[in-house]
Amino acid sequence: MATRDRSGLAALVALSENSTPISSRLGLTGEEKASILGLYAGLAIATLLGFIGSIVLGRASPLLFGLCIAAFVLGLRHGVDADHIVAIDNTTRKLMHEGKRPVTVGTWFSLGHSTIVVGLTVGLVLATRIVVQDSSFLQTSGSVIGTTVSGLFLFLIGAVNALIVVGVYRMFQNLRRGRVDESELNDLLENRGFLNRYFKGLFRIVQRPW
Numbered sequence: 001m002a003t004r005d006r007s008g009l010a011a012l013v014a015l016s017e018n019s020t021p022i023s024s025r026l027g028l029t030g031e032e033k034a035s036i037l038g039l040y041a042g043l044a045i046a047t048l049l050g051f052i053g054s055i056v057l058g059r060a061s062p063l064l065f066g067l068c069i070a071a072f073v074l075g076l077r078h079g080v081d082a083d084h085i086v087a088i089d090n091t092t093r094k095l096m097h098e099g100k101r102p103v104t105v106g107t108w109f110s111l112g113h114s115t116i117v118v119g120l121t122v123g124l125v126l127a128t129r130i131v132v133q134d135s136s137f138l139q140t141s142g143s144v145i146g147t148t149v150s151g152l153f154l155f156l157i158g159a160v161n162a163l164i165v166v167g168v169y170r171m172f173q174n175l176r177r178g179r180v181d182e183s184e185l186n187d188l189l190e191n192r193g194f195l196n197r198y199f200k201g202l203f204r205i206v207q208r209p210w
Contacts, residue, residue, distance in 0.1 A: 028103070029101075032101060032103050035103065035104065036103060036104075039104065039107055050068070050072065053068070054068035054069065054072075079110065081150065082150075082154055083150045083153045083154055083157075084109070084113070086153075086154065086157050087109065088105050088106045088109050090157070091105050091109075092105045095208075100208075102208075
């Protein structure tokens with residue numbers, strides 16, 4: 001039994017090392033460092049331009065300046081919402097499992113999210129009359145829908161991750177008992193999880209951080 005345990009652990013470790021090379025997990029290349037510095041510089045410039053624009057608007061209307069500051073602060077808080085972090089984390093782990101270096105997943109996620117928010121804002125501005133006529137209903141329903149969607153997403157991801165943990169535990173037990181060889185283990189790892197099993201085709205679309 002001890003021999004089987006050691007051989008099973010060795011196979012699992014070897015497979016893990018083969019699927020994600022150690023060299024790909026340590027350190028940053030010069031290109032990656034330059035990319036990260038460029039991202040930080042771009043964020044700093046965009047933030048500075050945003051504050052300058054807020055000050056210019058504030059000279060015309062102090063209310064607009066207050067709205068700009070409130071939007072900035074609320075945006076910072078919204079950026080660390082649990083459902084956002086989970087989505088970024090799952091995408092990053094998926095790409096790292098494939099031996100890639102996804103250092104900009106969060107940036108591209110935030111840019112895509114911001115684009116949608118800006119588009120919706122423009123749509124609301126263009127539909128100002130409708131919003132003003134029924135603003136209370138839109139505010140109430142929008143708040144309920146947003147909270148419900150975020151909550152359901154978190155419950156779904158939590159349930160999926162729980163199923164993955166159970167599946168990995170069972171797979172490890174079978175490996176310890178010698179019921180699974182290395183090729184079968186590789187197939188099980190490739191098809192583990194509800195989403196990975198039924199939406200593998202969609203997951204394959206995600207090949208780069210952007």
